[in-house]
Amino acid sequence: MSTESDDNGLLRSVLPPERVDQLFDLCGAHGWKLILASAVVGALPPLFGLREGYMMTVISEMFLFAILALSWDIVGGQTGYPSFGNMAFFGIGAYTGAILLKDFAVSFPLAVVSAGVFATVFAAIIGLIVLRLRGHYFAIATLGVLLAAQQISRNLEITGGASGKILFDVPPGVVFYYFFLGVLVAEIIVVYYLSSTRFGFILNAIRDDEGKATAMGFNTTYYKTAAWMLAALFTGLAGGAYGLFNTFIDPQTAYNGAWNVELIAMALMGGTGTVAGPVIGAFGLHTVIEYVETAFVGWQLVMLGLAVIVTVIGFPKGVVGTLREYANEMDYYERGGMAATDAAADGSGGSDVAASTTDAADSDADTEVTRDE
């Protein structure tokens, strides 16, 4: 182990591997505290005088994108079903909300909840069809769902056709701020909890080898659909509020294909298959986009394109993914990867081998295996 590279030394002292796991791993010891603290920090600004519409809007949008990216990740990252069509849930939610608010004069909370429910039901139906496909084919099918939904909305009466729906009587920005924050926190809690349960394990297993998961006795259709519906629920809730937030929706905005790619970018940049990753990615990328928009007028999309390319090439596993990989590598040394066989080579007998590893594992048990609430 003498060859352990030095460039990891600095990173190690700043961020020991156990810390990485505790911070980002789903089973991390401080996860709940971290979530709680973040939620409180998120809730404070408006109470302490953040009244500025712009910041309010930008931060609300960050929450919104974090919701969407995390939802994408439930299916795309945790379950390995990369969807190009999540914005279909958003659009359905947005239209449900808008139609209920405008044409049926339903109250805002009821409209939003209905939006979530509609999106979930839609997901259940569509899921039974598209979740039978894998990989590339799944990706295209979901894109097809998104585009078909967009085209259909464009041609219907109730959706206002190509002109969309205008929602002019808008509640103040702070309402949306807390709404998106609330949904986001709820979603983080749900995903965080689920990923340390058997349900979460099964989703990961489906991602890694669905055939084997089936052979182990899991009816994968059932779990995939559940994950897909969960994603749709949160996406639909966000969509339901978005129409009012934006004062206007049309097929282009509600089923925004470019956003769908942005979501994926956010999840990937942050790190797929983790809870923190998509959220960090959403905050990060959205900040970049906002900044570039004011700083490089006319060139902002070029900058955005370059930013995406550079980040993806530089951090192919995303921020959290890179950190975890690092933790994993360190872990490999810490736990001595081959310590067991070392012992064997040093001449202890076969039965002693087991004993020596037991010791190693026991001494580590308190940092690794146990978890407090």
Next chain:
Amino acid sequence: MAIAQFVVNGLLVGALFAAVAVGFALIWGVVDIINLAHGEMVMLGGYTAYWLLSIATGTAEGSVLLFLATLPVVVVVLFVVGYALQRALVSRVIGTDIFLTLLVTFGISIAIQQLAIQAWTANPRSIQVAFADPSLIVAGLVVPKMKLVAFFGAIILTAILYLFLQRTRTGRAIRAVSQNPEAAALVGIDVEHTRAVTFGISSAVAGGAGAFIATILNIEPQMGLIYTLKSFVIVVFGGVGSIPGALTGGLLLGTVEELTAGLVSSRWTLAVSFTLLIVLLVVKPQGLFGTEAEE
């Protein structure tokens, strides 16, 4: 108007969609890249032809022969662009997550698009080919001449590509890399180079199609997206990685769209194609010509 006319209209533009999609299917199948910048290759091909003609004639007008003479240049230029993109950028994320290649190509796509606007403005452009008017009338069906040329052009591009893959050593190497890159390296194939060549070929064919599109429709910096999207649909019709599949898929898509436009209403064309896409995926997930072995 007769159904036959719709079908003819559909086949005529369908061949162009096909030529675009063939390249898309190729890199998807071989390099495992969903190239979101594929439509931009079509766009660049169109602009290359446009500028070549402008340089040659002063205006973007010319005879058919002059136009056809630009094609080899377009194909070479786009090959180089594709090869370089793969080598410089995409190769760095290959073999990780397919979605990373998707993001890189997404970045490339918007960057190229925006640079094109800066360079050439957002105005749509089209190449005027002198002999184009008026149309042939065959058995009562209107067949615009230039479309006929484009139709055969697209078919020929596709056919050359197909033969290339089937008959040549490079073609075999490309197929080998698509099935198992590690094994391909094992038998002595330069995997990186092969991938870049594939990307180059795919871009070259797309560029060639773009040149034809500039003559019969029009081109603009932001035209790429719809061609990328249509390529998705076509690839599903035909099966990932299958050249004959993409060709048939393109013709089929064109026909379906024009039939919808003619018999129902053109406002439903896209809705119908995308719905058909889902239906087909469910009924025949491997595409009409899919060859991917079942997992």
Next chain:
Amino acid sequence: MSKSTDSDDTGMTAATANADDAVLRTEGITKRFGGLTAVDSVDVEVHEGEIVGLIGPNGAGKSTLFNCITGTLTADEGRVTLQGQDVTDWPEYKIARAGLGRMFQETRIFGGMSVRKNLLLAAQEGGADIGGLLRRPDDSLLARTNELLEYVDLGGLAETRAGRLSFGQQKLIEFVMALMSEPELLLMDEPAGGINPSMLENLIEYIRAANDEEEATIFLIEHNMDFVMEIADRIYVLAHGERIAEGTPEEIQNDERVINAYLGRE
């Protein structure tokens, strides 16, 4: 434990003699691929607490037979009975849930998950109620994962992403996962391939122990004759899709047809 000493290759005697405690029974399983009959009307029977081997030349149809039993492939003809239940047309996951565990010939573990999560997943196979799905693994389960990992010398790698392990290590993980799930019947396709001989001895010990203490029933394919002869109570031999012999290891080793078709003369 009941052992059949009957070397009659129809196998019917064994079936009738021990009809009650047959964990697995196949009758006339046939699977064709195009013109090739990969499995040709094969009957096998595995009894509770038995360790049964399945050997035969490459391409004899062993893995295909396993696939038909587990529902990965649908047999063209024949029936599969698991603990008296006809499971021929059941979907794969349902058969697994009925108590059938499986190790693949090509190692298949969940490469993106940590080694420990792989084991936890395997352990919790069983009930599908919401409560079970939403519960987090308890300490006794974690302790069991540690115990098993130490057994195969992988105690230190519990938190490592399983995809990073070497070929043989992955195989060991799959082996441990199979044990973790405590199936009624465990099908193993070449568990010994690629495993270090010293480790293999540990495994034999472990399988023996599991078999003695927990009455685990095991049906395994193997080309490593030392291993299979040492561990199996009874062996079936397949060649060209047909069952050509059945018997105890000694009987098989001396069977003319088996020697000709498979073992070769020493």
Next chain:
Amino acid sequence: AGNGSDGEGGDGGGGDTITLGGSMSLTGDNADLGRLYRDAYQETIDRINENGGVEAGDGNTYELEMVLRDDSTDASTSRSIYQELIDREGIDYLLGPYASSVTLPASAVAAENEKPMVEGGGASPEIFSQGNEWIFGLLPTANKYAKSYFDMALEQDSAPETVAILAEDDTFSQTTADGAREKIEEEGLEIVVDESFPTETSDLSTNLGRVRDNDADILLLCAHQQHNIILANQMESQGVNVDAAMGTVGSLNESFKGEVGANGDYIYGPTSWDINANFEDPVYGGTQDFVAAIEEGYDYTPDYHSAAGEAVILTFVNAFESVDELGPTPVRNAIRDADPFSTVYGDVSFGDNGVIDKNMLIRQWQPDPGLQTVYPSSVAQADPLYPMPDWSER
């Protein structure tokens, strides 16, 4: 009050500044049109400053300053730009964006923050039917875009009886088509083809075949430049011989004619502004001076978007000059109550809903001498070449 009007930026040498701000389609599909507004805004502001700035009603003289960001015709981007301009840059006077789908949400931001917004780029009547008192529009509403075309055709010798409408399925074009249908019914014409097509459509053959087979007398294409080019290029190959054909947006641009060459001859287009008129203007002097200024400074001929852009600035200037105290509300009121004032764009005043009352003129590409105003006759430079010759005769 008026906290946006004291030179916070401090870069404007002497005196105070008033900052106007907005988002515009500077990249993306509509970048070419966005540019027309940007140039007109900038040129006008520069000239005003050169001439000593704005003498506001409060007695002070102000320099004008502009902050224009790019929304690439994305409604959500535009919204956050306006939020930012208001909150961060402290801007009180908003220049509207381009396209109705962007203007509508942007106008909501204006209303919410109680800042006046004057725009020359969103023509959907929806923008002005929300009871929003902070938005002012300088374009005729979309439903009026096609009406003059029919008036013109009906005045011709062999007046049309049947009409074909092809409309892109975006908000603006659909509203234009609605207006056309209304007009057609009023005039007792018959619609023989009425088709909408998705924006993404790149081939109009089948629809043009329909127009040919149904023997429509005149054709109206409610769509943007891209589809106008396709129309011009495919009319011949599809053998469409109508008496008149008009495209609603982008058919009068030079870039259109440059791409389609002779195929574009005889095609009509609407404009809210007569480039040959000579309206008086306090900044440029008159319309022709404006045309000359843009041609000289930017190397292209301005069109109605440019002129509307100029009028946007003058609307604000006019209001600044007439208020006692600067501030969003007084300025808004001043705009609303202003008497008609003259600009290069023509006389400007706003109705109760905030939109200018204006009709379209019709221009036509004539083989010689080129683009001519042909309707209404009071301002026409030439008679319309109606019916247009069959393709076989060209």
Next chain:
Amino acid sequence: MADTILEMENVVAGYGNTTVLHDIDIAIEDEQIACLIGPNGSGKSTLMKSIYGFADVMAGTVSFRGGEITGRSPQENLANGMSYVLQDASVFPGMRVHENMLMGGYVFEDDEQAAQRAEELYDEFPILGDIRDQQAGTLSGGQRRLLELARALMVDPEVMLLDEPSIGLEPKFIDDVFERIEQLNELGTTLLLVEQNAQKGLSVADRGFVLASGEIKYTGSGDELLDNEEVGRLYLGG
């Protein structure tokens, strides 16, 4: 003593930031059979991969016939006359068996030559000849292994790296394969094998290496290692 054909000096190798091999020093002589044994996960495959350019060499040098080949790409190594059979599946699943064989001869400029060579190998492994038109993706485990071995023989290599050639093969074929290995060696090919079937592997080997924890723990002739008690107890099983 013959010349050294393949040599690793102070090699440190692994994957990305993970170091697997520490300070490996081995030399393999021309026309020898060398066999590498060791526990699972000790780095045997990594050692082979670092020779052939599939793993990252972080320090040290690998040389072939005295010339340095550290970090060379697989196709350069192949062109140099080295071929490699991976431990994992490495067929082209969508191609037929015969096409796979032809791909094995990809480096031949001449297709005819490849076809001819394939026929020769079918004669040697008749079972492959029988299934030449089957899709490689549908082969049984053993059939596939045989195809991989035969494909590596297409080029007539000077040096062959074989990672557990016997995996999945029936006993009869294992014997065939080892016979074939000895034959090849007699004809002048140098072989480096990894074997868990260590008895078999070491018995044909001129030289053996025991790898544990990424380090070479023992070296010696095949028979010496077989007779070494400690090696036997720890790595060969009872």
